[in-house]
Amino acid sequence: MEQYQPATDDEAASPDQNSLQTLKELGQVTTPEAPEPQEIQPFHCLNIIGQIEGHMVLPPRNKTTKYEHVIPQLVAIEQNPKIEGLLIVLNTVGGDIEAGLAIAEMLKTMKTPTVSLVLGGGHSIGAPIAVAADYSIISETATMTIHPIRLSGLVIGVPQTYEYLDKMQDRVIRFIVQHSNVKLEVLRDMMFRTGELVRDVGTVLVGQEAVQVGLINEVGGLGLALSRLSHLALQQRNGGIQ
């Protein structure tokens, strides 16, 4: 192995250091340095991409946002006084309902100002996460699919399963209604609407439509998201939000 080669011309350096030097000069490997604490940025960014992974590890082909990565990061952000705001960038197809709701609840109860930005797609369980932020923004071309919860590929055989799913459904609906300006009847109507989604029920909201129904606060992009976050951070500094 490279690093155990004895030093030849450079006598001052230990064999290990010397080989490291050589490797650096050859440009074959790089040595990462530990992040320095003073480099902390005022605004952090949390990406919610692909499937939201919870109780089950999804096959490696899936791009996933993992519960065990996100939750400790949120705790760390909340505890760090130097972090003044969190931008949540969503481009998710949905995923584990319990992991999704857990992330949403964590975001909702954070004192650190949060702004969510839906880019591309914020489907299914992405909707509660988007509305959990203090302020939500959707890009003009981003879409959000509002549809009922189901067990993919399984036929609901017993009434108990149906009742359980119905309860899960209510948790999501209640959360979205509580944390956005969308009306309960409007949300239920969009969720169970037939005809818009091929072979299925639900509604696809594109950019402005999500704002019109009251789900999202504003249409915009990164610039707007950061300026809203700066504003919230300033409010927080001057004595807290709400």
Next chain:
Amino acid sequence: MMVLYTVVPLEDVMEGIEEDPAATMELSMGGLTLEVETLGGFRAKVVRVLSTDPAHFLRPHSQPGAIIRMDTF
């Protein structure tokens, strides 16, 4: 839900879909977590940066695709 909109033929996009992707592991150091693919000989290729700190994504040494020495972690 994935919709592809590309001029590249589907068989080219999906090439290698049947093969198992390389196994990855996570390395953590001072608040920065990297998902890496091990290459043997204490070397690893960065697959993904797992951090909420935007500054971590600007570090040239931990950019996805960079080869790092695992014994420094």
